[in-house]
Amino acid sequence: xxxxxxxxxxxxxxxxxxxxxxxxxxxxxxxxxxxxxxxxxxxxxxxxxxxxxxxxxxxxxxxxxxxxxxxxxxxxxxxxxxxxxxxxxxxxxxxxxxxxxxxxxxxxxxxxxxxxxxxxxxxxxxxxxxxxxxxxxxxxxxxxxxxxxxxxxxxxxxxxxxxxxxxxxxxxxxxxxxxxxxxxxxxxxxxxxxxxxxxxxxxxxxxxxxxxxxxxxxxxxxxxxxxxxxxxxxxxxxxxxxxxxxxxxxxxxxxxxxxxxxxxxxxxxxxxxxxxxxxxxxxxxxxxxxxxxxxxxxxxxxxxxxxxxxxxxxxxxxxxxxxxxxxxxxxxxxxxxxxxxxxxxxxxxxxxxxxxxxxxxxxxxxxxxxxxxxxxxxxxxxxxxxxxxxxxxxxxxxxxxxxx
Amino acid sequence: xxxxxxxxxxxxxxxxxxxxxxxxxxxxxxxxxxxxxxxxxxxxxxxxxxxxxxxxxxxxxxxxxxxxxxxxxxxxxxxxxxxxxxxxxxxxxxxxxxxxxxxxxxxxxxxxxxxxxxxxxxxxxxxxxxxxxxxxxxxxxxxxxxxxxxxxxxxxxxxxxxxxxxxxxxxxxxxxxxxxxxxxxxxxxxxxxxxxxxxxxxxxxxxxxxxxxxxxxxxxxxxxxxxxxxxxxxxxxxxxxxxxxxxxxxxxxxxxxxxxxxxxxxxxxxxxxxxxxxxxxxxxxxxxxxxxxxxxxxxxxxxxxxxxxxxxxxxxxxxxxxxxxxxxxxxxxxxxxxxxxxxxxxxxxxxxxxxxxxxxxxxxxxxxxxxxxxxxxxxxxxxxxxxxxxxxxxxxxxxxxxxx
Numbered sequence: 057x058x059x060x061x062x063x064x065x066x067x068x069x070x071x072x073x074x075x076x077x078x079x080x081x082x083x084x085x086x087x088x089x090x091x092x093x094x095x096x097x098x099x100x101x102x103x104x105x106x107x108x109x110x111x112x113x114x115x116x117x118x119x120x121x122x123x124x125x126x127x128x129x130x131x132x133x134x135x136x137x138x139x140x141x142x143x144x145x146x147x148x149x150x151x152x153x154x155x156x157x158x159x160x161x162x163x164x165x166x167x168x169x170x171x172x173x174x175x176x177x178x179x180x181x182x183x184x185x186x187x188x189x190x191x192x193x194x195x196x197x198x199x200x201x202x203x204x205x206x207x208x209x210x211x212x213x214x215x216x217x218x219x220x221x222x223x224x225x226x227x228x229x230x231x232x233x234x235x236x237x238x239x240x241x242x243x244x245x246x247x248x249x250x251x252x253x254x255x256x257x258x259x260x261x262x263x264x265x266x267x268x269x270x271x272x273x274x275x276x277x278x279x280x281x282x283x284x285x286x287x288x289x290x291x292x293x294x295x296x297x298x299x300x301x302x303x304x305x306x307x308x309x310x311x312x313x314x315x316x317x318x319x320x321x322x323x324x325x326x327x328x329x330x331x332x333x334x335x336x337x338x339x340x341x342x343x344x345x346x347x348x349x350x351x352x353x354x355x356x357x358x359x360x361x362x363x364x365x366x367x368x369x370x371x372x373x374x375x376x377x378x379x380x381x382x383x384x385x386x387x388x389x390x391x392x393x394x395x396x397x398x399x400x401x402x403x404x405x406x407x408x409x410x411x412x413x414x415x416x417x418x419x420x421x422x423x424x425x426x427x428x429x430x431x432x433x434x435x436x437x438x439x440x441x442x443x444x445x446x447x448x449x450x451x452x453x454x455x456x457x458x459x460x
Numbered sequence: 461x462x463x464x465x466x467x468x469x470x471x472x473x474x475x476x477x478x479x480x481x482x483x484x485x486x487x488x489x490x491x492x493x494x495x496x497x498x499x500x501x502x503x504x505x506x507x508x509x510x511x512x513x514x515x516x517x518x519x520x521x522x523x524x525x526x527x528x529x530x531x532x533x534x535x536x537x538x539x540x541x542x543x544x545x546x547x548x549x550x551x552x553x554x555x556x557x558x559x560x561x562x563x564x565x566x567x568x569x570x571x572x573x574x575x576x577x578x579x580x581x582x583x584x585x586x587x588x589x590x591x592x593x594x595x596x597x598x599x600x601x602x603x604x605x606x607x608x609x610x611x612x613x614x615x616x617x618x619x620x621x622x623x624x625x626x627x628x629x630x631x632x633x634x635x636x637x638x639x640x641x642x643x644x645x646x647x648x649x650x651x652x653x654x655x656x657x658x659x660x661x662x663x664x665x666x667x668x669x670x671x672x673x674x675x676x677x678x679x680x681x682x683x684x685x686x687x688x689x690x691x692x693x694x695x696x697x698x699x700x701x702x703x704x705x706x707x708x709x710x711x712x713x714x715x716x717x718x719x720x721x722x723x724x725x726x727x728x729x730x731x732x733x734x735x736x737x738x739x740x741x742x743x744x745x746x747x748x749x750x751x752x753x754x755x756x757x758x759x760x761x762x763x764x765x766x767x768x769x770x771x772x773x774x775x776x777x778x779x780x781x782x783x784x785x786x787x788x789x790x791x792x793x794x795x796x797x798x799x800x801x802x803x804x805x806x807x808x809x810x811x812x813x814x815x816x817x818x819x820x821x822x823x824x825x826x827x828x829x830x831x832x833x834x835x836x837x838x839x840x841x842x843x844x845x846x847x848x849x850x851x852x853x854x855x856x857x858x859x860x861x862x863x864x
Contacts (some may be wrong), residue, residue: 210829220829268696280795284688291797292672295829298794303787303825306710315825383707390702391684391795393695421707421719425614425624425699 063243065113065201065454070096071104072455075113078131079158079451080259085131105131113137133157138201140450141240143182144442146249147171147208147223147276150178151443152185154193157201159260159447161440163189171208174226175235183239200242204450205232206249206442208277210295216246219294222313223277245449249273249442250297251288253435254281256445257398262436270394271435272299273401274381278320282392288449299388300324304380319384323377325356325403331373332359340369360406371409378410382417389422389430400435467647469517469605469858474500475508476859479517482535483562483855484663489535509535517541537561542605544854545644547586548846550653551575551612551627551680554582555847556589558597561605563664563851565844567593575612578630579639587643604646608854609636610653610846612681614699620650623698626717627681649853653677653846654701655692657839658685660849661802666840674798675839676703677805678785682724686796692853703792704728708784723788727781729760729807735777736763744773764810775813782814786821793826793834804839 066072073094078085091101108114114137116129137157144151148171153164165185169178190196209221216233218224236244247255254271257263263271263283271281280297282289290296300320301313308317321327332354336344343362348354362370385397397418399411415432422430435441470476477498482489495505512518518541520533541561548555552575557568569589573582594600613625620637622628640648651659658675661667667675667687675685684701686693694700704724705717712721725731736758740748747766752758766774789801801822803815819836826834839845 282795284693289688291830292799292834293797293829293832295827296795296797298797298827298830301827302791302794313827387706387791388795390706391686391700391792393697393700393702395696423699423702423705423717425697426695426702428697430696 063454064456065111066456067107068104070094070100071108074101074104074108075133075157075455078114079133086129087131090131135162139195139199140447141186141200141203141242142205142443142446142450143179143186143203143236144206144249144252144446145169145171145178145182145208146442150182150185151439152182152189153443153447154186154189154195154200155443155447157451159444159451161443161447163193164440164443165189166439171223171227172225175230175232179232179235183236197240200240202450202454203236203240203242203244204252204446204448204453205236205244205246206252206446207232207246208249210293211246211248212294213247213290216244243450243453245446245453247288247290247446247449248279248281248294250279250281251290252281252445252449253400253437253441254283254297254398254445255288255448256437256441256443257400257435258283258286259448260437260444261441262398262433263396266396268392268394269396269398270297270385270388270392271398271400271441272381272385274324274399274403275401276325278324278381278401280388282394299384302384302387304384319380323380328356328359328373328377328403328406329354331376332356332362332370335369335373341367343367344370356403356406363407363409374406374409375413377403378413379417381410382414383421385414386418386421389418389426393426394430397430397432398435399432400438400441404434404438467858468860469515470860471511472508474498474504475512478505478508478512479537479561479859482518482537490533491535494535543599543603544851545590545604545607545646546609546847546850546854547583547590547607547640548610548653548656548850549573549575549582549586549612550846554586554589555843556586556593557847557851558590558593558599558604559847559851561855563848563855565847565851567597568844568847569593570843575627575631576629579634579636583636583639587640601644604644606854606858607640607644607646607648608656608850608852608857609640609648609650610656610850611636611650612653614697615650615652616698617651617694620648647854647857649850649857651692651694651850651853652683652685652698654683654685655694656685656849656853657804657841657845658687658701658802658849659692659852660841660845660847661804661839662687662690663852664841664848665845666802666837667800670800672796672798673800673802674701674789674792674796675802675804675845676785676789678728678803678807679805680729682728682785682805684792686798703788706788706791708788723784727784732760732763732777732781732807732810733758735780736760736766736774739773739777745771747771748774760807760810767811767813778810778813779817781807782817783821785814786818787825789818790822790825793822793830797830798834801834801836802839803836804842804845808838808842 091098115134140155142153150169151166154162209224212219217231218227232246233244250273263269269283273279278300280299282297301318303317304319305317311318311321335341336348359370495502519538544559546557554573555570558566613628616623621635622631636650637648654677667673673687677683682704684703686701705722708723709721715722715725739745740752763774
């Protein structure tokens with residue numbers, strides 16, 4: 057299905073594996089170590105490393121410590137090997153970045169935006185920002201070897217198109233990948249924003265080395281990203297992990313999706329804000345009432361501020377949200393039996409009470425076996441998890457071996 | 461972790477891939493076709509095929525059709541290559557079988573049993589049955605190249621031990637694999653019974669060629685088996701797919717697991733029977749009342765019989781169970797976004813109304829995108845799905861390349 061830009065940086069799977077190990081192995085990867093960990097012959101590794109050096113994808117600097125014999129030089133991927141262009145498009149913000157092939161951020165810009173402005177306007181501005189960043193670091197578009205993109209909706213992987221994205225009017229069936237490949241003449245990888253956050257945490261954050269990871273984003277909506285065996289698990293239509301629309305209370309309110317009692321309608325930022333404004337208006341929280349008058353409206357973080365000042369009613373709002381999220385996650389734990397749950401998104405910063413309540417509810421409701429070793433932790437990379445994850449999918453797309 | 465019997469039938473990954481293709485390719489696999497589909501050179505394929513023939517794992521019979529040039533002989537795995545011993549241990553029955561390496565059943569015996577009798581008694585009788593089957597087909601234990609086992613509880617994969625199995629008193633921490641490897645001097649693979657049913661349907665049943673499959677067993681309990689990318693997905697502790705203990709009704713009865721309103725407590729066979737006996741006693745169903753008096757108790761299938769005779773109250777019991785199962789599966793669909801749901805287990809045979817109601821509830825409650833292409837079908841292999849799946853895990857365990 058991919059045509060024009062289905063190229064790869066490597067000529068064979070061994071080269072891909074070597075690059076992957078150098079990219080993730082930090083500063084201590086040598087030929088000797090590669091030979092050892094890859095289980096192939098020294099001469100094969102030496103041959104492919106030589107070809108990668110000749111292609112400008114690997115460089116040598118310094119020598120690894122050695123107890124005698126010929127010392128093995130350290131390998132790294134030089135900046136001259138190229139950069140990755142990153143677009144992390146959110147419902148209300150656009151993040152643009154340039155990273156190295158190791159997904160280290162070289163330049164990063166974030167600005168408010170409205171995804172409902174439609175694909176042309178959003179992408180035009182994003183591309184403009186990327187060009188500005190490239191200019192700042194003295195690089196140019198030809199140095200981008202890949203582009204990674206996160207979008208707040210489900211993506212059909214074979215085509216890189218958005219499929220029926222609920223909060224992205226005007227984007228349905230829009231071919232993000234095709235448009236950006238045309239623009240940059242480089243391979244473009246596109247995925248759902250929560251999926252790339254999950255992958256970011258797995259590749260560079262708190263989920264490193266973890267087999268099965270669930271990332272939960274709590275913000276304007278609630279979404280889940282699943283990593284299984286180091287890869288994003290997308291399901292048949294690319295909408296796996298859609299935990300925001302699990303039923304949290306059959307007697308709950310009607311959700312924007314049309315169903316009743318979805319978790320998102322009960323525990324995401326708008327529900328928290330609604331409860332807080334109710335408290336403020338009925339006079340149950342002086343702090344929130346004052347903040348409402350001063351700002352004309354409340355945000356989820358105001359509830360956190362109130363709770364941290366000892367406001368019991370505000371704390372109850374946070375606890376209620378945490379309990380509903382935890383009860384719903386308990387179901388997800390029974391189905392997926394993950395090794396780790398990472399909580400992220402704007403609302404996750406609202407205070408420790410949220411995480412504590414989520415943990416309590418999950419441990420109470422799940423089978424003991426599934427929670428025997430189940431850390432539930434806050435995101436380590438936020439607010440850069442999406443940018444790093446998008447960079448990782450971009451790099452992945454050019455380390456595979458061309459199949460044509 | 462595996463020691464004594466961690467041997468493989470093959471010497472390298474290419475041999476494993478060749479055997480796998482011959483085993484699943486039916487009667488039409490030739491060297492030419494292997495060369496084409498594996499994308500390696502003709503001479504490499506010829507070399508490894510020669511070695512596999514010499515080892516007695518492949519044989520040639522007849523010639524593939526050819527439009528000229530040298531004809532390519534057809535390959536198959538001969539019975540003399542060996543058999544697989546299969547134990548499918550259920551809560552109330554023991555199935556024992558001998559299959560070919562292609563998982564065709566050569567001999568099969570099923571008898572009632574009580575898993576609570578404990579591992580020694582159950583396994584002793586199962587081994588006795590397997591010896592009888594071998595005698596019947598004129599084979600002996602040395603011809604078993606692998607053993608596959610299904611058990612009604614969670615299995616820790618690295619060790620082949622049972623972990624906190626709720627309905628298997630006396631089996632906790634019991635090393636099924638170690639005991640049977642000692643007995644048969646062959647590699648033994650052990651997995652949860654629903655997992656192997658899911659794999660059986662994927663390998664040889666309605667799920668062939670399907671990427672992500674959810675198997676739902678509705679019987680004395682309710683369990684789920686997940687196949688992702690052709691492999692059983694087990695999760696961190698081997699208890700993924702535990703859908704019987706998802707909350708179906710927060711105001712429901714207390715489940716055997718101690719939580720409230722689990723799906724299993726509301727829609728598995730015991731709940732259906734309880735509802736039916738209530739109908740019979742209060743005189744709402746003449747058919748069920750007569751059957752209750754005649755037999756002294758009811759079974760789930762009696763409810764199906766009553767419904768098929770036009771008993772509206774009995775039909776309502778089935779519909780209620782189907783609705784609860786469907787509503788719960790809708791959550792699983794949102795998390796996993798599978799390509800196919802297969803419904804099996806004794807209760808699945810209760811009548812079309814159950815499947816119809818499950819379908820309606822799933823389609824009503826899930827996001828349209830996730831159900832756009834989601835067939836929900838009855839098991840095709842039952843009651844042999846578990847036997848075939850256990851054979852498949854046995855074969856898988858000896859087609860891998862030894863890592864030591």
